[in-house]
Amino acid sequence: MRADLEMVQKLDAKGILLLPDVEQQKGILLFPDVKEQKGIFLFPNPKGRKNTFRISSMMTLLIVISILIFSCKDKPEPVEVTKSEKIDSVKIETKDDSANIKKAGSSFYDWYFNNDFNDYEIVKNKNGKALLDSATYFKKLRNLGTISERFINKEKERLSTCSKFLATKYFDDYNSADAYTFDDYCPDLYFMYWIKSQERPEKFVAKDIKQIDENNASLDINLNYGGKDEPLSKVILAKENNSWKIVDIKFSNQQETPITPKTLNGNWSNAMVILHIGDDGLAFEYHGQCMYFYPIRKISATEFEMIWAREMDCKFDNGTKETFGMKNVPVIGKPFAKFTLKNNVLQATYFYPEWVKKYTEKVQDNVFTADYFKNEENL
Numbered sequence: 143m144r145a146d147l148e149m150v151q152k153l154d155a156k157g158i159l160l161l162p163d164v165e166q167q168k169g170i171l172l173f174p175d176v177k178e179q180k181g182i183f184l185f186p187n188p189k190g191r192k193n194t195f196r197i198s199s200m201m202t203l204l205i206v207i208s209i210l211i212f213s214c215k216d217k218p219e220p221v222e223v224t225k226s227e228k229i230d231s232v233k234i235e236t237k238d239d240s241a242n243i244k245k246a247g248s249s250f251y252d253w254y255f256n257n258d259f260n261d262y263e264i265v266k267n268k269n270g271k272a273l274l275d276s277a278t279y280f281k282k283l284r285n286l287g288t289i290s291e292r293f294i295n296k297e298k299e300r301l302s303t304c305s306k307f308l309a310t311k312y313f314d315d316y317n318s319a320d321a322y323t324f325d326d327y328c329p330d331l332y333f334m335y336w337i338k339s340q341e342r343p344e345k346f347v348a349k350d351i352k353q354i355d356e357n358n359a360s361l362d363i364n365l366n367y368g369g370k371d372e373p374l375s376k377v378i379l380a381k382e383n384n385s386w387k388i389v390d391i392k393f394s395n396q397q398e399t400p401i402t403p404k405t406l407n408g409n410w411s412n413a414m415v416i417l418h419i420g421d422d423g424l425a426f427e428y429h430g431q432c433m434y435f436y437p438i439r440k441i442s443a444t445e446f447e448m449i450w451a452r453e454m455d456c457k458f459d460n461g462t463k464e465t466f467g468m469k470n471v472p473v474i475g476k477p478f479a480k481f482t483l484k485n486n487v488l489q490a491t492y493f494y495p496e497w498v499k500k501y502t503e504k505v506q507d508n509v510f511t512a513d514y515f516k517n518e519e520n521l
Contacts, residue, residue, distance in 0.1 A: 239359075239386070240351050246386035247361040247377040248348045249288040251336070257282075259334040259342060262301070266313035271413065273313075274305040290380065290387035303487060304328035307515050310413040326401075326486065327515060337374065338393060343367050346374070357381040362394070404486045404516045406446065411517040414508035417488070424448060426509070432456035439477070450478040461505035471497050479510075488514040 254261070262279040264272055276298065283289040283297075307327035308316065316324070322332055333340045343365040350362040359379045364371035378390040410417040416427040419438070426434040433456060437449040450472040452463065465471045472478050472494050479492045490512055492498045498510045 239353055243353060243359045243379060243386055244348050244351050244361060246288040247351070247359070247379055247388065248346075248363075249286050250283075250377070250388055250391065251346050251363055253282070253286055254336050255346065259337065261335065264308065264313075264316060264331075270312050270314070272308040272311045272316040274301060274308050276301055276305060287385075288387055290382060290389045292380075292389045293387075293391075296390065303485065304330070306487075306513050310411060310515060326518075336391070337365060339365075341367065347371050359386065363391075401486060404483060406444065406481075406483055406488075409517045410488045410514035412508055412511045412514050414506065414511075416517060417514055419446075426460075428456070428460065428509075432458065432460070434460060434462070436478070441480075444483040446481055447477045448479045448481060450474050450476055460509075461501065464501065464505065466497065466500040466504060468497055468500065470494060481514075486516065488516075490514070 263275045265275050267273040280294050280297070283294060304324075304327055307324065311324075325332055334342070337343060345366050347364045347366060348361050349364055349371070351359070352361065353359045357380060359381075361377050361379075362373060363375045363377060365374045366372070373394045375391050375393045377388055378392065379386045380389045381387070407419055407421065410419065414428070418425040418427060421440075423435060423437050426436070428434075433454065434451075435453040435455075436451050439447045439449060441447065451474055454460070462472070477493055479490050482489050482491070490510070492510060501510065502508075
């Protein structure tokens with residue numbers, strides 16, 4: 143900076159002077175306030191000179207260089223885009239399929255309303271027992287063409303306990319029973335399950351149709367009883383083989399009635415026998431005049447082992463002494479089965495499964511079964 147000041151103070155200078163304050167200069171003077179100058183005067187007002195504009199060869203070169211410099215500065219530098227940025231910049235468009243989602247998602251309730259709010263029927267089987275006819279129910283669902291096997295498998299699980307329980311009852315007894323007799327194991331028998339009510343609504347309305355992505359969607363079902371729409375459930379859909387299928391139905395703001403847990407002690411039954419379970423033993427009752435007694439070993443509040451024995455109060459032999467030509471047969475004093483209380487069902491695991499199978503085939507079925515149900519009426 144000091145050198146520049148010294149330069150502009152000289153009387154005779156050559157080059158470009160930004161603030162020339164000299165009497166004689168050559169070159170370019172941006173603010174010439176001198177007496178004699180040569181070159182270009184941007185603000186020429188010197189004393190005793192005319193406004194002259196001469197562009198020397200040096201000036202021409204400077205202008206060209208300036209233009210090149212500024213043109214290079216204005217030109218944007220190329221930005222290298224990475225592969226991932228290119229992929230992210232591609233916008234994936236999902237086809238609006240609301241009409242098809244609504245049609246498929248409403249199909250179950252369309253069928254349910256048209257089927258008079260019935261899903262399955264209880265019928266009489268060839269042995270006179272009550273049968274939950276899930277086969278016909280699932281066939282109707284499959285015929286809709288909008289129900290996934292995932293939904294049907296969940297329905298099989300939901301109906302399993304009730305189906306097994308009803309198989310222990312005669313159809314005539316079921317048909318003549320008072321209301322709520324079987325609600326411990328079949329609570330859905332006493333109201334319309336898919337609307338969670340005993341009252342029939344006027345209509346249902348599908349709302350809030352959402353396509354979550356290319357393969358998942360949902361919609362809400364609302365019921366109308368003559369007033370405003372009331373939320374009932376959310377229908378979950380998934381695309382299978384390029385078609386929308388119902389995979390689940392989840393109820394909104396619906397609380398399940400809590401189930402009172404059963405205890406081991408008491409009477410449990412299947413289609414043939416009643417198990418009377420006490421603190422130290424159990425008795426198989428075939429009918430009022432035949433009882434077989436077995437010791438038990440308690441494992442926990444929900445588990446015990448049945449010890450094999452041949453003690454009885456019966457007018458006939460129940461065939462449990464048969465070996466069927468097998469070597470691995472029940473042994474007196476040894477554990478025969480383990481019973482576990484799970485979901486209010488007494489489940490049996492047999493330590494001699496092949497012998498149990500033969501006994502069931504050759505002597506009597508429905509004695510040693512997988513499940514037994516609490517029979518409060520026989521307490």
